[in-house]
Amino acid sequence: MAIQFEVHAQEEEARCGLLTTRRGEIETPVFMPVGTAGSVKGIRFEELAAADLDARIILGNTYHLWLRPGIEVIKACGGLHNFIGWDRAMLTDSGGFQVWSLTEIRKVTEEGTEFRSHIDGSLKFLSPEISMEVQSVLGAEIAMSFDECPPGQIEHDAARQSMELTLRWAKRSKEAFHELQAGSLRTTGKMPALQQALFGIIQGGAHLDLRRESLERTAEIAFDGYALGGLSVGEEKPVMLDIIEDIAPRMPADRPRYLMGVGTPEDLIESVARGIDMFDCVLPTRNGRNGQAFTARGKLNIKNARFATDTRPLDEQCSCSVCIRHSRAFIRHLYLAGEMLASILLTHHNLAFFLDTMRRVRQAIRSGQFAKFRREFTEQLSSGLE
Ligand SMILES: [Zn+2]
Numbered sequence: 001m002a003i004q005f006e007v008h009a010q011e012e013e014a015r016c017g018l019l020t021t022r023r024g025e026i027e028t029p030v031f032m033p034v035g036t037a038g039s040v041k042g043i044r045f046e047e048l049a050a051a052d053l054d055a056r057i058i059l060g061n062t063y064h065l066w067l068r069p070g071i072e073v074i075k076a077c078g079g080l081h082n083f084i085g086w087d088r089a090m091l092t093d094s095g096g097f098q099v100w101s102l103t104e105i106r107k108v109t110e111e112g113t114e115f116r117s118h119i120d121g122s123l124k125f126l127s128p129e130i131s132m133e134v135q136s137v138l139g140a141e142i143a144m145s146f147d148e149c150p151p152g153q154i155e156h157d158a159a160r161q162s163m164e165l166t167l168r169w170a171k172r173s174k175e176a177f178h179e180l181q182a183g184s185l186r187t188t189g190k191m192p193a194l195q196q197a198l199f200g201i202i203q204g205g206a207h208l209d210l211r212r213e214s215l216e217r218t219a220e221i222a223f224d225g226y227a228l229g230g231l232s233v234g235e236e237k238p239v240m241l242d243i244i245e246d247i248a249p250r251m252p253a254d255r256p257r258y259l260m261g262v263g264t265p266e267d268l269i270e271s272v273a274r275g276i277d278m279f280d281c282v283l284p285t286r287n288g289r290n291g292q293a294f295t296a297r298g299k300l301n302i303k304n305a306r307f308a309t310d311t312r313p314l315d316e317q318c319s320c321s322v323c324i325r326h327s328r329a330f331i332r333h334l335y336l337a338g339e340m341l342a343s344i345l346l347t348h349h350n351l352a353f354f355l356d357t358m359r360r361v362r363q364a365i366r367s368g369q370f371a372k373f374r375r376e377f378t379e380q381l382s383s384g385l386e
Contacts, residue, residue: 152234320352
């Protein structure tokens, strides 16, 4: 097994577990910062690993890295960990979501997806086999099956067709993945350094019957973990939470459950309550660059004039290295002056807030206090800044 997973505590559907990879142990529920092009935007790797953040696993985007710098460069530099200088665990997505969200898709065929690169407009083709090959070169601890990500409001018939295609691609992904892993074993003559885990992705739009069927048939293919894909892509929030509530508890209990691309702090808490173990989202980094801080009392827009002489930290309850040292007034000044340090400080704090929230979630589940934590956290978030 490339990874091991054990659930250590459970309170109703909320689970606290341990995911063991060849690059360290990861307590779940876990938030994974997104390292789009080999960089978690606005933060250095040693800060991600430092005690106030202590990120155990980050995400790399196959689509971006494949287009630039390309797998030949990453291969020549010894894989993604060596290339970027990160020795902890990583997960790479399959590229399916980026193709759908960033590019002009030319056509989707049985074979794969033809699209135009968002960088130079050149024609590209991605298939399950190509995605697996790229992900094996990247060498993350967890790779993702190649899927089609339909829009959130897709009709039942189209959603079924898309789900069937994703299932056929899941089978091909697994076959190609195993061939690559076995090939690595043959060439190195030992347990491959490359040995990776592969997660399957459950699709089906906002249609519960399709979601259930997708789960059942994806589980039949047998993956090391399972992800809920195609959520937070335009459907209403209650629809998303209803799907998670119905599907997460049905996902194999002894495997990690990953909710892709979600979400806000309240989304994370509500999804943990429904049985999810893993998350990734660009919100803390992207919003940080746009001048927004996440705090225990809700979002704070640093541009607001009310912070001009506010000497308090971004979040009075946060003990990250930014909140220990800097005031809202200073970070506001930096932001208005166009100083890059503003983005760096906001990104750092936001990641600290997300990672610390998950630490507190795990503690609460372990001590049987999650229901209380959820109630208090939610109340405080909506109470507003003082
Ligand atoms: Zn902070």
